[in-house]
């Protein structure tokens with residue numbers, strides 16, 4: 155990806171975010187849009203982990219859970235402003251990712267998948283069982299960010315939906331910008347190189363475990379911020395945010411969109427976020443549908459939806 | 473003083489002694505070739521020297537520093553670079569990005585600079601990019617710079633690996649069958665390139681099946697058979713050595729085309 159491609163991707167994304175509301179039949183769709191952006195943000199993180207560095211995680215919802223509950227707990231117990239709680243959650247997630255990633259990423263194969271799976275389950279168990287602190291499976295309230303009332307005082311009246319659509323859209327753009335910067339940077343090249351051949355990457359001087367850890371920590375921070383945004387906009391959070399199904403959902407979105415592509419990630423997030431809105435039966439068969447989507451994409455569109463379509467259009471599909 | 477000093481190096485896989493008690497030295501500007509029939513242990517020897525395999529016995533020193541079993545990325549920092557017999561290309565990356573990866577040590581900085589695209593990172597990357605384009609010209613791949621590497625022919629990928637290895641500005645370069653799969657013209661080019669690199673002071677350790685090329689450009693030849701060093705010396709001495717001739721004749725059914733020295 156060249157510098158020009160980066161600005162094209164960002165431009166397309168910015169235009170979509172800005173223009174989509176023109177087609178919204180009702181204010182409700184701002185909520186859906188904001189949810190898409192939040193999901194897309196964690197998926198962009200996974201693009202860095204899976205698409206750039208070629209590593210897998212089945213426990214990223216654990217980091218979303220940390221981000222979400224940081225926003226629920228820190229304002230109440232530490233008196234922290236919710237915006238700072240987002241930061242605190244991101245730092246905790248980053249440190250946790252570094253701690254669990256360091257020993258595991260030295261190993262090859264499926265250890266990472268298994269270990270991250272275990273980590274995700276652990277986080278969701280803690281959130282479910284620590285009733286006194288988290289309210290258990292019923293969840294807990296999350297304090298208001300306070301920014302919307304500030305804007306209202308300044309004369310800018312936004313509905314809750316519009317406000318969160320805007321915030322999540324902007325954060326997604328920033329997240330996409332960072333990820334695209336990384337792609338065409340020394341670290342991003344090192345990650346992509348070790349994805350292609352660990353031994354060759356090492357012989358050109360890449361510290362392979364260190365670069366894997368970098369990708370893992372960065373992607374954990376993305377998931378954490380996404381979890382925080384989810385908690386803040388809903389004003390309420392349950393341990394489901396850290397659940398295994400949420401992890402699988404993230405990976406499926408990434409695979410569907412094309413793990414190598416930031417735009418594709420948004421696309422995958424959009425489809426799998428909209429699906430349950432359109433098809434109410436989806437909710438009942440969520441696990442089945444996610445599994446099916448995953449298998450079908452792997453078989454028919456191994457590059458992911460968007461890159462495969464782009465390839466067809468360019469007519470250089472092999 | 474020798475740049476690379478290999479002493480009594482050995483490794484076993486299961487019961488098989490893939491390499492046993494091999495010693496030799498390489499000096500700056502010198503071309504040392506390792507030859508021997510298929511399965512003799514040449515690639516395994518390279519893998520031990522470059523830190524990909526942990527040697528079971530013996531020692532490797534680089535510029536007077538003992539580096540036995542040191543990780544490949546640390547050896548790269550110390551000026552050792554290599555190519556692979558079985559291509560290790562970053563298939564999904566562009567040709568230019570493959571060479572840029574070779575500039576990792578000179579272009580790397582803080583991860584913040586990378587995420588935020590800070591000017592320092594952009595400057596380092598631009599310098600690397602200029603160098604990479606020059607190297608691509610040197611191996612005549614400049615036209616393919618923006619192509620995905622996986623789409624290139626085998627011979628082109630062999631040259632791409634050389635360009636990537638040169639991006640490290642190595643003191644010593646290990647080339648594992650660089651001319652394999654190349655036609656006569658390409659082989660000739662690789663021949664010239666290797667001679668040029670040696671003339672510029674880089675120490676070259678070469679594994680190559682093309683005996684004409686080996687005999688023409690090597691200063692010194694080490695012959696392996698069944699993991700053991702059976703002979704060494706200058707090209708003329710080695711090609712007359714009865715043990716060498718026997719080793720090659722003994723495997724003629726595997727490597728008939730390469731037995732003629």
Ligand SMILES: Nc1ncnc2c1ncn2[C@@H]1O[C@H](COP(=O)(O)OP(=O)(O)O)[C@@H](O)[C@H]1O
Pocket residue numbers: 485488490508509510511512513514515516517
């Ligand atoms: N990782 C490995 N595990 C087991 N055996 C190996 C391994 N690497 C090399 N060998 C064996 O070591 C011997 C030498 O192989 P190699 O170094 O590739 O020979 P050459 O490069 O001279 O053709 C062969 O018998 C090969 O099968």
Ligand SMILES: [Mg+2]
Pocket residue numbers: 514515516557
């Ligand atoms: Mg070999």
